[in-house]
Amino acid sequence: MTGERLRLMAVHAHPDDESSKGAATTAMYAAHGVDVLVVTCTGGERGDVLNPRYGTVEGGLDGMRAVRVEEMAQAAKALGVRQHWLGFVDSGLPEGDPLPPLPDGCFALQPLEVASAPLVELVREFRPHVVTTYDPSGGYPHPDHIMCHRVAYEAYHAAGDAERYRDRGEPWAPLKLYYNHGFSLARMRAMHEAIVAAGHESPFGDWIDSRQAREIPERTATTFVPCADFFEQRDAALRAHATQIDPDGFFFAIPREIELAQWPTEEFELADSRVPTTVPEDDLFAGIRGTGAA
Template identity: 35%
Template sequence: MRAMTDHRLLLVHAHPDDECINNGATMARYVDEGIGVTLVTCTAGEMGEVLVPDLSHLAYDDKGGLGDHRRGELDDAMAVLGVTDHRFLGGFGRFHDSGMAWHEDGHAIAAETLPDNAFWTTDIIEAADELVAIIREVRPQVLVTYDQFGGYGHPDHIQAHRVAMYASQLAAAPSYRLDLGEPHDVAKIYWTAMSESRMRESLRKLRESGDTETFKGMEPDDKLPPFVTPDELISAKVDGSTTVQRKMDALAKHATQVDTSGHFFSGAESGHSWWSDEYYRLVKGTAGPVDADGFEADLFAGL
């Protein structure tokens, strides 16, 4: 591990496990480089699906308790990645997982019935103020969150995007809520992305291997869903070849949410190849030097 630097990365995610899927390799890389990594998780994921039969009683519509269990899974996952600063927005249990439903077009939408204190319907200033205090305390140069659609439409992902973007503006305002700390302007903000060319290449390998179930309904030469980003909109690609094993080990700690016998971990396109490189869209700040493929190789490039 390199000596600690004065660089700091802040990631804002909706539920436990989102951080590993989207940014696990990136987080592990920056921990190794001595960069401060802070994860803010907005809900405990109380409404998530339970994939472990022996733990099915934890489901929200059964006995409940999934949020407490996922809190432990997140602790274990962060220990694998080496991230020591991870927090729940406003403290554990402040904002509740909103749940979701599926639209006929194949993306997530808000469910008809929402739990009490659902993050999706919380007052955005109330949630943003909690994040303003963290931004002003941690003082990150780089912030990572979802795009405006939350990747695939999950209401909590969309709300996390809104809260992160609004809080970053409020945190920089010299006259706003000085009781929340000294103003701080985040230099670079990125949205997570899935490369279109990478997705098409991976789908082609899956179909050629005879796998017709993984990402069923998606074909390599057809129109792709909104969570896939055209390469021309992508600014950065973090090479996770040296940290992907830790990413996968950390993801496996989210056992109630991830099937370790599924495509994330095995098959023609296992997680080790599918998810090793992590892509980002720069939405605030100036891009640094790019590599031969036209991408920044470092989220802190140019700082």
């Protein structure tokens, strides 16, 4: 591709997901001149306060939404990216046996075309060359993560079809679709072994046991983006989500020197490509740069 700015759209379920999944990659591309737009499907209104130092948030869903809007603005600034709210309401993570019903009107209960229409419109307006989101499992079984996959997959495939979503702008077909692989077992095992070998306590043991116990299938990563120079921006974005992220918790329990030495990349799975490319890749824009395809 010559003469046109590359564009990347990262579609996430809640504010904070953009900072825990592929964040260093988006920060790296933004710093290198790519136009990066983070899309947040819900306001995160039903998220619990997970940082024990934070206290409580008053005002119900509206109060939590207002806090998380401000957190998201600070995280986007730390990453150097733009951000857009899709406008749906968090579904919450149901717990219990049997599971309770999801709340009326929430994101996960929307008809697919209703939930996808604003994203199709945004794809046609922003015209991304690459879209990233979650695999069909959602990465973990949160109803909003699964719905985020469905909506992003639908928008990727439908936005270029002039006969679909006909009132939502001029067609645009993104060239590549990727799934995030931030919490792969391969990464967790490698980090766990390195941390233990260095004499530190690893935060990954329970996670590995839990994933194995639930028999979560391990998907194959195809694309390994070197982005270690942007781990500090990722960490700053995580800390911006103060209601969700404990600064002494899991995300910061990995000694950074071990992470830099053992795992200096972020991984993705190429789910679809409309341009020729060869895996493994080290660039989400492999097959697009310099081709004139965009």
